[in-house]
Amino acid sequence: MTSSAHQHPILDKPFVLDLFAGPGGLDVAAQSLGLPSLGIEWDKSACLTRYAAGLDTLHADVSAARRDSFESLPPEINVLAGGPPCQTYSVAGHGAGRQALEEVKKYIERLMAGESDHRIDEDLKSLPDPRTALVLEPLRYAIQATRSPNRGHRPYDVIVLEQVPAVEALWRHYAMVLQGMGLPDGTKYKVVVGTLATETYGVPQTRSRAVLIARREGLGKPSLPGPTHYSYEAKEWNRRNGTSAPDPAADQVHQPTLDDDVVAASKGDDEPDPWRSMRDAIGNPVGSHPGRPKPFLVRSNYGSSGNPGRRGVRTDQQPAATVTGRISRFVVFEHLDEKIVYEGPRFSMNEAGMLQTFPPDYPWSGTAQAQQVGNAVPPLFGAHLLSAALDLPKPDLEALRKPWQPATEEQRAKLRSSGCGAADACTDRCPPPEEQVPPPSTVRPRKGKKKASAE
Template sequence: MTSTAPHQSILDKPFVLDLFAGPGGLDVAGRALGIPSLGIEWDRSACLTRYAAGLDTLHADVSAVRRDAFESLPPEINVLAGGPPCQTYSVAGKGAGRKALNEVKDYIKRLMAEEKIDKDLENLSDPRTAMVLEPLRYAIQATRSPNRENRPYDVIVLEQVPAVEALWEHYAEVLEETGLPDGTKYKVVVDVLDTETYGVPQTRSRAVLIARREGLGEPSLPGPTHRAYDPKEWNRRQERDTASAHQPTLYDEAVSESEKQKNVDDDLQPWRSMGEVLAPHGRRTPFLVRSNYGSSGVPGRRGVRTDRQPATTVTGRISRFVVFEHLDENIVYEGPRFSMNEAGLLQSFPPDYPWSGTARAQQVGNAVPPLFGAHLLSAALGLPAPDPDVMKESWQPATEEKRAKLRSHGCGDAYECTARCPRPEDQIPVRSTMK
């Protein structure tokens, strides 16, 4: 169900708590919409990026904050958001995935019955299974918080890889039918959405959940603003062009690409290509990109796309994508690989976003595409769809003074991590690149 109702914000002053916040995709979206946010993130490098970007952050384990510091969170927070690591059952169609999903469902049932589950969770072979329960546990904790006067969150927004749709459906069933232990119930919508249909220059599918507390109206999914990318149609078109008398080069003007797409649906804009996004920032066109996404390391299965197409899913392997240039004269050579700012642009981050710390490619790949996040938040809150150009402006990094203040709040010291910060050796297993 997509939104067709008149736009009227359901909250006077939305304030987002972003669990598993990463380098700031959803927070960047919130800032573009004028919505404040607080992110909780345990990866040190992702926090360094967030501090450099000027984003309010707690360098902490999400579960530890819930247990030990929930009452210190701003009481005005009324929107809960996040994408918990869900690798333990991301193979939902297989036996191991179904078993893990059934295990999670049982824990959810016990949570709603107010049973104690922490000791059982400590014995799990994979601690990430416990992490997928955290959004629900935060929702319950909010109703028991004296600092909040026991007020539940008004809106919940969750997203993850498509295989997690089955879990979101179970979340929806619990939130709508069973309700939280205090009796609070929500209206919920769940679906799998494609990010290129919201102006992100990348084909990336996400399972999303949007919930509104009863009394705040029916929630709806964001309506698409751009055409979906169909690889089969693209291949058929290339075959027709090759068979015609005119032999096109691999790069056509963006206007020609728009002409090819516009007649399919006059209400939707053309999907955005890599060349359209990267050329204004110095990337030479034409180019080809060979990625190993979905190849399992087998060279013959690697995907190849031209700059006239959207990128394949940007993962932590984005720095390994090989870029070939100088194609228009039948001379092909390997050009420079994508910089982190270019990889960020393919995720719809603003130009010059201040990526910091180590494992920057992993940070980019794990992030929520900000433009997609802006559409999710807008739909969840009843706001109009964001301007497709909202992320094009250069990002103003935080001053040294601001960065020190943010880190003092997030880590306990203006210049370094402290004993309250998660230890790197505890951050195992490593985050998946599937995000």
């Protein structure tokens, strides 16, 4: 079931806690909706991006923050959100999480039955990859909220989670226990789960995400956000354009799937818009981005959500393939004339962020910036999730197309003092330095490998 009409906000003052916050996808989404948020992020570089963007941040390991500093979190937080690390569940990874799905489901039931954290933590050490257990953290935060004297033992009102499609089975198990067993204190939720295509929400990129939206009983039944754009179908595109495998050395016919004037004249109020293309996102100058005035092709060596039909070469009038930490490897070809192409500049981090629907000139900082971009929740998609969860109006795409105004040096120093404990450096409050850099995604995790965080 999807929502298509604005009703009434279910909370007077929503305040979002963003777990595994990354560089700020969900926080930017919240800000575009006028909602305060606090992100917990473990990676130092992602935190530097967040400080530069002016986002409230706690530089900490999510698990450690739950154990050691939960009582210091603002008690008025009433919306729990986040996207736990996906490396062990993603089809691009080695699959430790997918192989452990049934075991993780048992841990969900043990948590809901009120089993001690210490015992569960000891047993979780047996998982081949400790990152697999991080998918349990949202549930553990929900339980901890009901045990918190600082909150008056008040549960979260709303929970919003997203992950790679392989995690849908776990979200459905979350839903079953949240609706049936309830939290150990008896709190129950109404829950909806589904896998959504981000291009159907205006993201110029084919990316599928498993999502969960839960509302505490008494706040009404939640719905998934209604799509605002048509889905992208590779076979339909190829049929319309007379090609099954675009070749950067071949002449390409650049034409939209639907004529814009026809769409404007015939589309009803509730009918979806055409999906957005790469040219829609980065073709025109905006902020410091000069635009890409020439037609271009993009060759990706990376699949899209395990769907082989979504990989390969695309024109600028198609959505991008899934933006990942390998976005800098995408090769861009530009036309000299109708029959000659040459390799042009690859996507800048600003352009990669815009393909994720981050505002132009978002202040990417620190190292591994491509990984930060690829790991992030697309802000526009996140805004649709939050809007549906809270019964807010559908988000305004234009709000995310305006150049981002970075924080001043004074603001950055203040945010870092709050998040790290010092205005210009990490402190003992932060994760140990050797744990603040995520391992390369191509490295097979070993037993005992340190935790990684990704949005």
